[in-house]
Amino acid sequence: MTSTEFTTADATSTFVPAPATPYQGDIARYWNNEARPVNLRLGDVDGLYHHHYGIGAVDHASLGTPEDSEYEKKLIAELHRLESAQAEVLLDHLGPIGPDDTLMDAGCGRGGSMVMAHQRFGCKVEGVTLSAKQADFANRRAGELDIENHVHARVCNMLDTPFETGQMAGSWNNESSMYVDLHDLMAEHSRVLATGGRYVTITGCWNPKYGQPSKWVSQINAHFECNIHSRREYLRAMADNRLVPNAVVDLTAATLPYWELRATSSLVTGIEEAFIESYKDGSFQYLLIAADRV
Ligand SMILES: C[S@@+](CC[C@H](N)C(=O)[O-])C[C@H]1O[C@@H](n2cnc3c(N)ncnc32)[C@H](O)[C@@H]1O
Numbered sequence: 001m002t003s004t005e006f007t008t009a010d011a012t013s014t015f016v017p018a019p020a021t022p023y024q025g026d027i028a029r030y031w032n033n034e035a036r037p038v039n040l041r042l043g044d045v046d047g048l049y050h051h052h053y054g055i056g057a058v059d060h061a062s063l064g065t066p067e068d069s070e071y072e073k074k075l076i077a078e079l080h081r082l083e084s085a086q087a088e089v090l091l092d093h094l095g096p097i098g099p100d101d102t103l104m105d106a107g108c109g110r111g112g113s114m115v116m117a118h119q120r121f122g123c124k125v126e127g128v129t130l131s132a133k134q135a136d137f138a139n140r141r142a143g144e145l146d147i148e149n150h151v152h153a154r155v156c157n158m159l160d161t162p163f164e165t166g167q168m169a170g171s172w173n174n175e176s177s178m179y180v181d182l183h184d185l186m187a188e189h190s191r192v193l194a195t196g197g198r199y200v201t202i203t204g205c206w207n208p209k210y211g212q213p214s215k216w217v218s219q220i221n222a223h224f225e226c227n228i229h230s231r232r233e234y235l236r237a238m239a240d241n242r243l244v245p246n247a248v249v250d251l252t253a254a255t256l257p258y259w260e261l262r263a264t265s266s267l268v269t270g271i272e273e274a275f276i277e278s279y280k281d282g283s284f285q286y287l288l289i290a291a292d293r294v
């Protein structure tokens with residue numbers, strides 16, 4: 001199939017462009033086949049479906065004790081609360097956004113952050129993902145919430161979007177930048193953002209201070225088929241693309257309670273140890289970077 005041919009995903013109405021590279025085909029398949037119960041069980045708490053991790057202190061008082069028959073349900077609600085708190089912090093850094101503005105969610109997953117952005121700002125949100133299953137899920141959810149005129153996901157490469165130059169008041173990557181070349185990514189954000197618009201990323205990155213990616217970072221890469229970048233690469237790619245950081249927030253200490261709680265739950269996936277150990281040995285950092293498009 002050539003890059004100009006289009007096909008439809010099984011049992012969906014979403015048009016799916018041929019992947020730009022074989023790797024992007026792998027990632028589309030990965031997310032079309034993803035079925036870890038942790039993600040749907042947490043999303044079912046209130047209908048916001050995330051594929052990112054949590055931040056903030058665990059409210060141990062709300063959990064009760066493990067002997068409590070409702071303990072596991074409360075634990076799931078608590079993990080979900082921390083994941084939504086993470087998205088709130090990302091949205092806090094977008095600056096003033098109004099109902100007439102449009103935002104871009106690059107690597108939107110099942111759309112939880114897009115719904116939150118619309119509910120907070122009243123704005124339009126355009127999401128892109130490589131996965132038809134995720135785009136359909138996000139669009140179905142927007143329909144159920146009656147916000148399909150404001151929140152829309154499409155299957156599209158975040159490095160080559162159909163949006164107009166300067167169209168976006170803000171844009172973000174929430175744990176989705178480890179699948180692409182950062183220079184290409186920042187160039188596309190820089191293109192779609194209006195001058196004065198804000199770009200925000202929350203990401204896991206390896207710490208140049210450690211030297212090279214640790215074995216834990218390699219394990220996370222293998223688990224998700226991704227390529228975690230270093231902190232230095234983010235800052236360089238932004239600087240080269242008219243994106244000037246106005247906040248760099250180290251969220252590593254804030255995400256550890258989420259991981260330590262998750263490691264005790266029935267929904268563990270096996271990657272918990274790698275996150276906990278790499279955050280603790282300093283080889284890996286959970287970072288928010290907000291940048292102005294100048
Ligand atoms: C870990 S999920 C994050 C989802 C979402 N940002 C969230 O916070 O719930 C990674 C997402 O990046 C998307 N992705 C990876 N590479 C992409 C690319 N080149 N273009 C568009 N989306 C991409 C995947 O399809 C997936 O939706």
Ligand SMILES: CC(C)=CCC/C(C)=C/COP(=O)(O)OP(=O)(O)O
Pocket residue numbers: 036038039050051052053175176178203204220224226228269271
């Ligand atoms: C911080 C880093 C390096 C993230 C890698 C990207 C990623 C897969 C995020 C979580 O997705 P998920 O919510 O589907 O994962 P899980 O099933 O583990 O909850």
Ligand SMILES: [Mg+2]
Pocket residue numbers: 038039050051052053
């Ligand atoms: Mg998850």
